[in-house]
Amino acid sequence: MNLSKEELQFLFDLIFKKSAIVLNERKDYLIYNRLTPLLKLNNISTLSDLTDELKRDNQDLASQVVDALTTNETLFFRDLRPFDMLKDHIIPSILENNIKTKNINIWSSACSTGQEPYSIKMMLLENFPQLSDWKINIFATDISDIVLDQAREGVYSQAEVNRGLPIKMLVKYFENKDGKWFVKDLLKENINFKNLNFVDKWPEIPPMDIILVRNVLIYFNRERKQDILKRLCNQLSNNGKIILGSSETIIGLDIPLECEIFEKSCFYKLKEDFSK
Ligand SMILES: C[S@@+](CC[C@H](N)C(=O)[O-])C[C@H]1O[C@@H](n2cnc3c(N)ncnc32)[C@H](O)[C@@H]1O
Structure with missing residues (x-):
């Protein structure tokens, strides 16, 4: 009815x-x-x-x-280019900037069922062996407890791993049991899944080197997008970067971010005159 x-x-x-x-x-x-x-x-x-x-x-x-x-559509290494940009540009620059602290904080906000944070972790493990004595913290959040439960368990169907995950990484980082694919502990380590609603009060969050906020702002109106991005700016470290979804922009928003192009992708960094 x-x-x-x-x-x-x-x-x-x-x-x-x-x-x-x-x-x-x-x-x-x-x-x-x-x-x-x-x-x-x-x-x-x-x-x-x-x-x-x-x-x-x-x-x-x-x-x-x-x-x-909520729309929870996601896949491993979604859009690929942002992961290449992380590998070839953003992570190398963090390695230089954070050499004294040997610490990297990454926030996958709106992480859905976990493919995004697990893809980041695989990219780091595959390409940056020098991080073995660094502290990597991946903070992965979403509004939905249902998707977070799956993300935390790290259990995926054949159809889910068929989307975006190279076979080499599937066999290296996942175990097959009864037709399901289970994320190995090595991949789960240092990923902290938590419920966080963009419109609520946020918990204490350390300064982030990278914040991914991909394919979620499209569901919000201009005012909310602007509010959320402003709050995210306050969570960035001085050299922090924000990565949006590939079809998302900040055009028309009054926020202290500027875009930097790397190859065919773009990331956002704080404007020089920004002060928290
Ligand atoms: C389409 S998925 C994007 C997943 C991943 N970032 C990607 O790009 O593949 C959007 C996610 O945003 C989450 N979401 C929607 N509204 C939210 C809010 N107010 N606060 C936090 N997460 C939210 C949904 O639960 C959903 O899992």
Whole structure:
């Protein structure tokens, strides 16, 4: 049964408030397709009843709704070029800058089911043996506990490892058991998965050398994008870099970042006059 205009608007507003994700009538099919499976799980008869329950401020149901409406599409070494840029330019410059501390902090924000942070770790292990006595911290966060559970477990289907993962790395860093692929401990080490919602208060986060915020800002409006990027700027170390998704830009946003092109990719660094 269809929801009334008022009920749909209530859901759009709730999702925006809880996650910054913008939905509107053109995307109402997402509400029907993704929220219907929650009915049975929660013993609720109709989407209208579910909306009423949300109006009664059922927090657990609200987080299930937000979870269901996130788009978690991801793959290993997504877009490839940013990983080449990390390997050929960004990591070598961090190796020089951080030689005294021998510490690298990387934040994969909106990491979904973990392919992004695991790809970063594989790129580091494959190309930078000199990091063996460095402290590498990969902070991997997402709003969704469901995707974080899979990321933490590090268990992938054949179809998931077929997407983007070179066979050489599959056999080196994963173990096959009963048709599933399990991430080996070596790859899991130093990756810390945590729930973090961009629109909430953030925990204490150390200065980051690299922040990846890829394929998530597209779901937000201009104002939220700007707010989130400003907050991310405050989390960067002095030489820190931000990497966006390959179809995302900061054009039209008032933020203290400037773009630097490397080969056919681009990363963002703090403008020289920026002060925290
Ligand atoms: C399309 S995936 C991108 C995954 C990965 N970064 C990549 O590029 O392959 C977008 C992720 O953003 C997360 N997300 C959506 N809204 C969020 C928010 N407000 N705070 C944190 N993560 C959010 C979703 O749960 C989803 O896993």
